Amino acid sequence: MGTGPALSAMDPQDTDTLWLDYHQNIADQSVSSIDTYLTQFPDIKARIAKRDRKMVDFDSARHHFASLQKGKKKDEAKIAKAEEELGRAQRIFEELNVELQDELPVLWDNRVCVYVNTFQSLANLQEKFHKEMSKLSQNLNDIMTKLEEQRQLKREGTAAKTQEAAKSEEANHSESASSAPKRPGPPPSRPPPRLTPSPDQRAGGLLDDANANAANTTTTQGAVTNGSDDQLPPGFLYKVKAVHDYAATDGDELELKVGDMVLVLAFDNPDEQDDGWLLGLKESDWVQNKDTSAKGVFPENFTQKV
Known part of the structure; x- marks a missing residue:
């Protein structure tokens, strides 16, 4: 009765597909942005540790240069070499320190954008998922309504046909009864003789009935106990x-x-x-x-x- 297109529009796998797409989009759009943000931290931590080591080297070179200058016997060659090492250590430390001073505030401020965008993406994905699920539910409800209407129409049609057939048969019987003379029907058939059970069979039958009654009583009592x-x-x-x-x-x-x-x-x-x-x-x-x-x-x- 025209149910093919309506039923094919509602695929049972649609809900599973929507659910899998929803989770996949969360992983691609929301979780990935958080992961990208978090991957910056190991590199920053490594550079901070390197800056701390270079600061120790800078302090050591500074103290070594100061001790050579304050010594009683000054060696100009050693002092010049110590001053050169001090300048190199200072330059390396300051380069790392300036870079970190520029990048750390930016990394800290970016957390707001990352979290806002992530939560906004989650909200949008959830809204889309529920809209699609609502459409599927409405489609299913429409299909079930149409099927119920068709079942009701089919039932009414079957009842009408049955009633018409009964009336037609009654009319045929009336015509046959009025036109044909009445004849006596055949004698009723007799039932076959019943065999008398032996005493052992009667006792066995009574025992089976008693066992069946006991089993039914036990089952009923168990059901009542389990349901208490x-x-x-x-x-x-x-x-x-x-x-x-x-x-x-x-x-x-x-x-x-x-x-x-x-x-x-x-x-x-x-x-x-x-x-x-x-x-x-x-x-x-x-x-x-x-x-x-x-x-x-x-x-x-x-x-x-x-």
């Missing part, structure tokens, strides 16, 4: 299932594998909850340890509510 409040962690809200793998990037996050069942818990302080994040505990950890210390936060869109 004392078997659930404090603050339990509902249960979700991981539909994507999630690698934790922080110590308070919960790592997920596809198929993990998670018990969603309420935050102690609702203001701590971030949009799109839930607090939970893996059901397997709770069943084994009955301890909520393994709880952590995880992205809601990586799970599906059970």
